[in-house]
Amino acid sequence: MLTDTLARADEGLATKPVWPVAWPDAIDNQSLDQLFGGARTHNHWLDRPVPQALLRRAIDLAKMGPTSANTLPMRVIFAASAEAKARLKPALAPQNVDKTMLAPVTAIVGYDLDFPDRLPKLFPHVDARAWFAGNAALIADTAYRNGSLQGGYFILALRAVGLDVGPMSGFDPAKVDAEFFVGTQVRTNFLINIGYGDTTKLFPRSPRLAFEEIAHFA
């Protein structure tokens, strides 16, 4: 049984190095580092333009990640022009203004409360739209959870294509909604500054929780 397998795996840990290990089915350590352990949140940006095609590629990767009933509620506006940045600026918390104005692109990541209207296309084998009809709480919960999951996929997809990111929650979402999503049911979730980060201006990395503080086996 699996519990025995896990016990044996635990015994193995006592005598073999675990970190880093080259697992046969894992992607290579350099790629893992680009996505996770070596990547950093950036606040300062190199003077290096971001090709629009790379941002498209990141969206087309992120949309392949799983969502509940294939709801795909994430919506994104890439604010890259000076005009778009100026519209975004009044909504930003003071500590986020400079880094956002100087970032090559800022992604406004939202979720669409009208996602059920797409389900006849996205989940065609059952009437999934009917599950949500008239249930505003279920719609909001599903959109927020899955839109945030997709936000996680999107952050890693941006890193996967070679970009650096600086995600932010410090802004007034109602102001961003009113400026960018008026006439829709899209709600702003968070922002991501995107570019090529200036690694000379990074702070030391903040600590992380130990495995045992996050997870356990039952």
Added chain:
Amino acid sequence: MLTDTLARADEGLATKPVWPVAWPDAIDNQSLDQLFGGARTHNHWLDRPVPQALLRRAIDLAKMGPTSANTLPMRVIFAASAEAKARLKPALAPQNVDKTMLAPVTAIVGYDLDFPDRLPKLFPHVDARAWFAGNAALIADTAYRNGSLQGGYFILALRAVGLDVGPMSGFDPAKVDAEFFVGTQVRTNFLINIGYGDTTKLFPRSPRLAFEEIAHFA
């Protein structure tokens, strides 16, 4: 200006193949496929055990992803034993019972409303705990958004180490809370069946939205 760069990039799209492109800073296409385009949600599992060390590795990768003020609210219980699976079973929606009982491991992904208590350790340079004190709505919103972002990182980390996943929202979270998180402020977010998927039993992939249905440039 960036807008000019973007315009040039767009012109370039008209004459050059875009998908797939080997971007110089991107991780290799095989790894991208393992994480995104080639990976599938699985409901049937091979009789192949999941080493506990791989699950630890996925947690230790996922925890490196960015969260707001380094809040790291995600908590995970790996239900692998027959006893843990039996405790989980009554909370599952009928269509999720068999695949969950047969999965080698089911991760219960939650978020901890007590995350502010860790902030003196995790975000030591300012008194971030004070930002949340007495603000239950901000705590809940931050925990849910960032716990879900981390859930996205965790799903991709599991794939990155070579595992297959089947995430699920079809269950009664109050029952899971009462069974697994009693005496804590952790709330269940979603479940992930984990193992090595049986690719012979996959359905055809559901469609995705086009780029233009998800995102645009402003």
